[in-house]
Amino acid sequence: MKLKLNNTFTKNLPADPIKENIVRQVNNACFSYTNPTPCSSPSIIHFSKEMLLNLGLELQDVQTKEYVNIFSGNSIAPNTTPFAMCYGGHQFGHWAGQLGDGRAINLFEINHNNQQWAIQLKGAGKTPYSRSADGLAVLRSSIREYLCSEAMHHLGVPTTRALNLVLSGDQVLRDILYNGHAAYEKGAIVTRVAPSFIRFGNFQIVSVRKEYENLKKLADYTITHFFSHLGTPNKEAYIAFFQEVAEKTMDMIVHWERVGFVHGVMNTDNMSILGLTIDYGPYGWLENYDSNWTPNTTDKEHRRYRFGNQAPIAFWNLYQLANALYPLIEDAKALEDILNKWEKTYYIKHHKMMLEKLGLSNSKENNSSLIADLKKLLEESEIDMTLFFRQLSLFDGKHEQEFIKIILACSYSENFAQYETAWLDWLSIYANEILNTNNPNRKAEMDATNPKYVLRNYMAQLAIDEADKGNYEVIESLFELLKHPYDEQTEHEKWFAKRPDWAKHKVGCSMLSCSS
Secondary structure, eight states: OOOOOOOHHHHHHHHHHHOOOOOOOOOOOOOEEEEOOOSSSSSSEEEEHHHHHHHTTTTGGGSSSHHHHHTTTSSSSSTTOOEOOOOEEEEEEEEEEEEESSSSEEEEEEEEEEEEEEEEEEBBBOOTTTSSSSSSSSHHHHHHHHHHHHHHHHHHOOOOEEOOOOOOOEEEEOTTTSSOOOEEEEEEEEEEEOOOOOOOHHHHHHTTTTTTTHOOOOOOHHHHHHHHHOOSSSHHHHHHHHHHHHHHHHHHHHHHHHTEOOOSSSEEEEEEETTTTTTOOSSSSSBBTTOOSSSGGGGGOTTTGGGGGGHHHHHHHHHOOOOHHHHOOOHHHHHHHHHHHHHHHHHHHHHHHHHHTTOTTTOOSOHHHHHHHHHHHHTTTTTBBBHHHHHTTTSSSSHHHHHHHHHTTOOOOOOOOGHHHHHHHHHHHHHHHHHHHHOOOOHHHHHTTSSOOOOHHHHHHHHHHHHHHHHOOOOOOHHTTTSSSSSGOOOGGGGGGGGOOSSHHHHHHHOOOOOO
């Protein structure tokens, strides 16, 4: 196995001088050298061929003991020094101080075909940032992250990727509902891959601690390696850097809204500086359209990270990043101008996205009321978001009464009949817009925007339940299905359906905890 190593992070940024792997506050450093905790009998239960090839590795590598040992944390690749990052963050709106990679260990970087990739193990053991945790992860959460990382990529959503899903062979104690009933579960490790895992929180921690030299080093490193088109790092480049991070974050949020994804834990330490979806914990997709839905049991009361609040939270998080970068820039107006523009541009991009979902991207009308009325109807009549938008491309603008039957089949409501007149009125207005725009490619464009298949929580739970029995066929089936979410795949039509009744209140099929 040949690894094309290129370890830029550890070469360019300050290391924690303490080598002992004990939980502590780490000052004046961006990372701590930390080796994974060996596991008893690791085995790879699934891997992504696409990501394997992206890294310059070969299929036969996966069959080797060397590969299994390196990507389970049982051995360290030659000429590499694993490490955990130091960062802070706001959790649920409150500054939490130092957080860091509590259950993630960065192995090395690979450069292949002029693309840099950072390789990280999630669930490979304790680090100096683990606080009271063990740094391990269980099979259920690892399956969810592994499948979702790749599913999001194929949906066209900016995301971190996944290479391997490894069973550790060890048991891990977890309290899945935080109700005092802890139990042992199968341990697992996910190999996560991204150009970089730097977060908003990496900048926040050094800025809050007034480690301004390290703040500059981190900003310069990030610009040089991931925003090199901005030129030599200086005040103007820092401002342009913040603007690009803001734009990338906005694009990510609009994609989430397009496919109905809810992250669930949009703390600043879970925000990628590259605008990637990162840290798949209690996430979910909207089933019945509900702007107030959150998949996170911890967020159940205040619903800070609900579907309809993700854009405002992204803005709030960017404001915190602006505060962190301010010591480098010392120009509040420049940062405020970017944030003020962000709010206005977001609404423009969100509106454009909604027009594309409706097949009205070339309409001469604004259609704001059409969109607002639709969202209201979807919510009130409890319409499955994925099913509705995918089938809307079938509406020919002429047979409203017939299409009502399709909408009814997408509803979870027991009182759909009371909304039928409102739906007919909306369809009539929409039909008029379809005829006026006269777009011959409408169906193809809508089907390329509205996925047919997403990773609903109950689907992931079915894979988890089977994997607990040692059967990984559902993981493989879903992995392949979700590689082509916009294709019809009629042989997999069973997955194009509403959430089954049995899944409404089953643990893991609706709201989830942060338990890993």
